[in-house]
Each structure stands twice: as C-alpha cells, then as structure tokens.
Amino acid sequence: xxxxxxxxxxxxxxxxxxxxxxxxxxxxxxxxxxxxxxxxxxxxxxxxxxxxxxxxxxxxxxxxxxxxxxxxxxxxxxxxxxxxxxxxxxxxxxxxxxxxxxxxxxxxxxxxxxxxxxxxxxxxxxxxxxxxxxxxxxxxxxxxxxxxxxxxxxxxxxxxxxxxxxxxxxxxxxxxxxxxxxxxxxxxxxxxxxxxxxxxxxxxxxxxxxxxxxxxxxxxxxxxxxxxxxxxxxxxxxxxxxxxxxxxxxxxxxxxxxxxxxxxxxxxxxxxxxxxxxxxxxxxxxxxxxxxxxxxxxxxxxxxxxxxxxxxxxxxxxxxxxxxxxxxxxxxxxxxxxxxxxxxxxxxxxxxxxxxxxxxxxxxxxxxxxxxxxxxxxxxxxxxxxxxxxxxxxxxxxxxxxxxxxxxxxxxxxxxxxxxxxxxxxxxxxxxxxxxxxxxxxxxxxxxxxxxxxxxxxxxxxxxxxxxxxxxxxxxxxxxxxxxxxx
Numbered sequence: 334x335x336x337x338x339x340x341x342x343x344x345x346x347x348x349x350x351x352x353x354x355x356x357x358x359x360x361x362x363x364x365x366x367x368x369x370x371x372x373x374x375x376x377x378x379x380x381x382x383x384x385x386x387x388x389x390x391x392x393x394x395x396x397x398x399x400x401x402x403x404x405x406x407x408x409x410x411x412x413x414x415x416x417x418x419x420x421x422x423x424x425x426x427x428x429x430x431x432x433x434x435x436x437x438x439x440x441x442x443x444x445x446x447x448x449x450x451x452x453x454x455x456x457x458x459x460x461x462x463x464x465x466x467x468x469x470x471x472x473x474x475x476x477x478x479x480x481x482x483x484x485x486x487x488x489x490x491x492x493x494x495x496x497x498x499x500x501x502x503x504x505x506x507x508x509x510x511x512x513x514x515x516x517x518x519x520x521x522x523x524x525x526x527x528x529x530x531x532x533x534x535x536x537x538x539x540x541x542x543x544x545x546x547x548x549x550x551x552x553x554x555x556x557x558x559x560x561x562x563x564x565x566x567x568x569x570x571x572x573x574x575x576x577x578x579x580x581x582x583x584x585x586x587x588x589x590x591x592x593x594x595x596x597x598x599x600x601x602x603x604x605x606x607x608x609x610x611x612x613x614x615x616x617x618x619x620x621x622x623x624x625x626x627x628x629x630x631x632x633x634x635x636x637x638x639x640x641x642x643x644x645x646x647x648x649x650x651x652x653x654x655x656x657x658x659x660x661x662x663x664x665x666x667x668x669x670x671x672x673x674x675x676x677x678x679x680x681x682x683x684x685x686x687x688x689x690x691x692x693x694x695x696x697x698x699x700x701x702x703x704x705x706x707x708x709x710x711x712x713x714x715x716x717x718x719x720x721x722x723x724x725x726x727x728x729x730x731x732x733x734x735x736x737x738x739x740x741x742x743x744x745x746x747x748x749x750x751x752x753x754x755x756x757x758x759x760x761x762x763x764x765x766x767x768x769x770x771x772x773x774x775x776x777x778x779x780x781x782x783x784x785x786x787x788x789x790x791x792x793x794x795x796x797x798x799x800x801x802x803x804x805x806x807x808x809x810x811x812x813x814x815x816x817x818x819x820x
Contacts, residue, residue, distance in 0.1 A: 355396035452795035457740035461658035490516025506636030543771035597736020602635035609642035727800035
C-alpha cells in the first residue's frame, strides 16, 4: 500500500475547479490512475487517514470513494480495504517511479502541470537578467562556424568553457585545471552522475537533514539508503558525522556547505578543513554541492571543501542556473582526472554531450559573473526584505533564522503539521513545500520552505492567501508580536 502522503502527492492540485469538493477529489483520483501514478490493484488510504492528510471532512472522502465505486473504478472488500480495480488500467504497464518523486514532489509536478491560478512558492529561481539575452546575441560568429564544421560531440564540454570554469574555481580558492572540469546539464545531472558512479542498490549515502529535495530523489532512485546528520559545522557536528560514517559505512557523503538548501547556512572553514582531511584519510568521496554559492546576501564565504586537501576524493558541483537562468542548463563537476574519466563514460551513455551553442553563451556570461553577482545581491536583499515584512505583517507567529544566502526562508510553524497545512493552502490558491519533503526521514513537519523569488504583486497576494489559509487551519486568536523573532 502506498503511504497516505505519497497518495496525496499523486493527486496534485486536486481542489482546483468547479463542483462539490468530493467530486473534485474523485476526479483527481481517477486522473492519477489514468496517468499511472496510482496503479491498478493499489490499495487506497482509509477514509480517515486520507481525510486527515487532505484536511477535509471524512464525509468528503467517503463520498468521493462512493462515487468511484459506482463507476466501478475502485472496489472494497472486507479485510483487504479499498483498491483500484485492475480493469481500470489504460495504456502499457510502465515501471513505477522508483523514488516516488512525482507523487510527493510539488516542485517537479509544477514543471509539468503549470501553476494555473495557484500562486506557487515552490521553485527557488530568479528571473533571467537582461545580460543573458544580450550576450546570447553576441555569440562569436567565427567560433560558431568552427564548431559547425566539427561533429559537435564534446562529452566533457566545450574547451573554452572548461577553461573559464577552471579559472573561476581557482579565483574562489580552489586551484583547478580544465582537465579537472566536466560540463553537465545543470547541477542535477552532476549529482546524478556522481550517484551513478559511486552508489549501487543497497549502498548508504550520508546527507544532511534537511537537504536539497532533488538529491533525495536521485539517491533513492539509485536504490541507496540515506543516513543523516543535522545541518551544522562545529566540532560536535564533525564528531556526529564520524560516528555516522563509522556505523553506516557510506559510499558517498553529500553536503551543501555554502548557503545550504533549504536553511541558507554556511559551513565554517574549520569544519571544511576537517571534512577534507576525513575524506583523504578514509578515501571517502564527498560530493559538495555549491550550486547556490554565488548567491550571497553579504559577506565572504570560505573556499570549497576540496581546496583544503588536493588528494582527497572530493567532487565539487557548480551551476550557472541560479546565478543566470535555469533554462541555460549549464553545470559542472570538478574532481580528479581519474574520477572525471569514469563520469564522462556515464555521461556519454546519457547524452553524448551538451549543447555547444549554450556553452558558447556560458563562456561570455562567466566573464560578467561578478557584475551579475552584485546585481543579484541587491535583487535578493530587496525580495527577501519584502517577504519578511509581509510575513511579519500577516503571519506574525511564524519564525525563521535569517539566511546567509540562497533563495529560500526555512520557516517554522508555531503549531500543527506542515503537510496538512499545505493542503489547506492549496484550497486557498497557494502552493508551498512542506519541510518533510526536504527531510530524508520525513521529519521537519513543522517547517515550510518559502522561496523569496516572486515579484512584488504575486508575493503579496501569495502571503495574503497563506494568511487566510493559516487562519482557516490554526483558527483565530493569534497574537501579534514584534517582527524579528529568530529560531
């Protein structure tokens, strides 16, 4: 039986549309079966459990199930619960999504379904800067002609881009040659290639709790077990990590040391040194994800972990998607030549190499990276200030720790369950990410990840809708407090 939470994820924005609520729910279940996200023969959650997860009355779920029974779409049997009828299958039988990501992941679903009338606090990405179109229009014609005369397959990436990335990493304190750089389709592919190289089914990967939502899906789809450490960086944290490594024998450790997603925290330099030393001594691969490292709200950050032990098997992931534009799809892995050779073999089997035209644009953009970083910092501060003021005005009980960088607030609810509240919020026309999706263990149930990337109008309307949803969920009687309470 699929867990009630995964079942809810398969329903998507079920509450949208006209008609009675129970009919909308029945229609969403039917549509999920048609898409193959709920499979023939699968057992449905009990009326009580589903009502709790959707924050609706049990009568609503009972009525939805009854409507589906009348259409012979589901059937109930004494002792075996309610199941999707096998005859309801349509199309070929496909292998089930091994990670369950599209069942539970509102961000991934939004890429396919669109937002509709819902205001989405889901993806953490800024709009493309003007420089993107300008530099794309200035691609060197001579270089483009030379490329067009070649086969066009460069699995490791355009040499000029690899050199530009190596220079940029060297400037951050991580001496790098172009032979140590593999260009990827964004950081997501880089993480996937590293997982494919190091992790086999049944292996353990150590991750932070909470962590980047996409990494959980990548590792679990690979068949990995996830062992967790909290987000931190002091001596006690290092001791906790060592103990976790000793007990679980991981094949890989995945960390976001700079502007950790979703918390926005920065790992201190002393901790990075200790991690690099541990990696070298144990020959334990560390995958450091620096996708958000360019998005500082102010102040310098320590060099990457790999900078402190050149002989350690540390793989450093970066990307232009957050600094410039997600549609650029330019990421990279920096590692030893031996590791990159093996990763390149996997990449050849996946795509033979990325778009060279996009990589030509990326070379030009990297030359302007410092200017864009400064502009993004101003933009981020403005949008973060707008969001925190709106939250203080409309949701004064909610608290958070100010992030050092990145694009999200990690908000703590004063009470209740974030998963259930997210369902109430959907019915008020706003989508949010409950903290459990960022937790490999399903923890952080009192947290929401709220990106501060929306424009002023949608952000204002979205927070007002969240406030209405919170009033409906938590009830009246909230007391206003001074803004700035920190957790």
